[in-house]
Amino acid sequence: MTTYDYLIIGHGIAGATLAHELRRRGRTVLVLDTYQTDSASNVAAGLMNPVAGKRFALAWRADDFLTAAATFYRELEQRFGQQFFFETPILKLFSSVAEQNTLLARSADHPWQNFVEELAPSLPPAPGVRQDFGGVRIRRGGYLAVRELLVALAAEGLEQGWLRRETFDWNQLVVGPASASYAGDVHARRVVCCEGAAAVHNPYFDWLPLTPNQGEVIDVECSGLADTQVLNKGAYVLPLGAARFRVGATYRWPPFAEGTTEEARAELSQRLASMTDQPFVVLAQRAGVRPAVRDRKPLLGVHPATPVMSILNGFGSKGVMLAPLLAGHFADVLEGHAELWPEVNILRYHALYVAARKEGGFSS
Incomplete structure (x- = not known):
């Protein structure tokens, strides 16, 4: 023994x-x-976003968690000689004038200021990105190749x-x-x-x-979409390189089907279409189950x-x-x-x- x-x-x-x-x-x-x-x-796509959700709330102890995560993953990168952590700006796109006005009004005294690089009703154009109502550029976010x-x-x-x-x-x-x-x-x-x-x-x-929660993601090819940032508008779009992107994720509570679903594929495709005016092809789809807590x-x-x-x-x-x-x-x-x-x-x-x-x- x-x-x-x-x-x-x-x-x-x-x-x-x-x-x-x-x-x-x-x-x-x-x-x-x-x-x-x-x-x-x-x-998981491994997104790290300090400000998220419909309420645009600052994540719990965001500064502490992001600092520790970046240090931890950078050390592992040196150990294995391979990049895992990609610190990339996150562009949160407004979905309506009402959302735009709400966040602009709250921006003066909200604690997420240190994580917001730019918040405006119009932003500099980015190839392939729909920015009908402007958005927010979030700093210190990114993603991990989990x-x-x-x-x-x-x-x-x-x-x-x-x-x-x-x-x-x-x-x-x-x-x-x-x-x-x-x-x-x-x-x-x-x-x-x-x-x-x-x-x-x-x-x-x-x-x-603890309740299982199913999430699905799709990988797409979209040659006309800028890959210098993560997009977020009801879903995230992560650049994977070579004109490929990961789009996710859905949230389904039990009971849910085993494996991937056409419903999730359609939902994620629709959300991607709301963020880009470029054609795309779905290359792969995966489903996983998260451990969610009340x-x-x-x-x-x-x-x-x-x-x-x-x-x-x-x-x-x-x-x-x-x-x-x-x-x-x-x-x-x-x-x-x-x-x-x-x-x-x-x-x-x-x-x-x-x-x-x-x-x-x-x-x-």
Whole structure:
């Protein structure tokens, strides 16, 4: 039996960043993961946007998260000699005069000023971009090549032996008061659950309000569209190079169909057409399932009754921006060097745990 400090379940963006952070600190880690082409991390375009949504709200702790993410991904780029992080301006296009007027009126005293490069009813023309009502140029945003980064980390993990490609079987996990064993050959001081939307089947954390949410993206070829920025207007358009772009993403709550749908393809094509006057061809379409949380804050913490078990999950559509800082923070918490931020602490849902325990709905 091999002993590890941490057994991590899942190697999406959450599990991968935590494993890297713990190994950087000299801890022994084993990650168990089943590669899934439709996982949220593999489908995600990796957009990092400090100001988003219909209300144009500043993201929670945007400066802290963006700074930590840029540093983390730049270090990995140097390590692997490959670019993963693309810091690119985001052009938020107004969809109506009403939206234009609302944001212009709010701009004088709104806290997102440090992230806004330009906000105007008309902007300099960009090839192929429809700018009927003007827009906002957002700085410090960009995107991460998530799949390429995870492939690089996984290749290293498989070669060095800290990553195994296998399906985790809860029936083979034996949890004690101070450690856990798995499949008869693994012993770990802690188990960290980072399995994304699959956490709804986790017997220790299935009381948390995590709901799978399906998103679809399309890759298109559009030779006449400028590729110097990310476009955003009800959907994002990310430049991939060679006149290719990724458009996404849809949001569907259960029940939803498995795989891609014609409905999502039509919706994304229509949204792209509202942002460009150039013809385009759809090259590919993919669907994935995100782990969404009721209050839109991630789920971090130690199980209330079984301290060997912990969770890092619930990043929704903001995983690439949130994961580096939260992985470092959670590593500090697990090592006893910090108190968990209350905004992400699973104890905010302790009442749900108590209710589930009374119903006998889970194993611990």
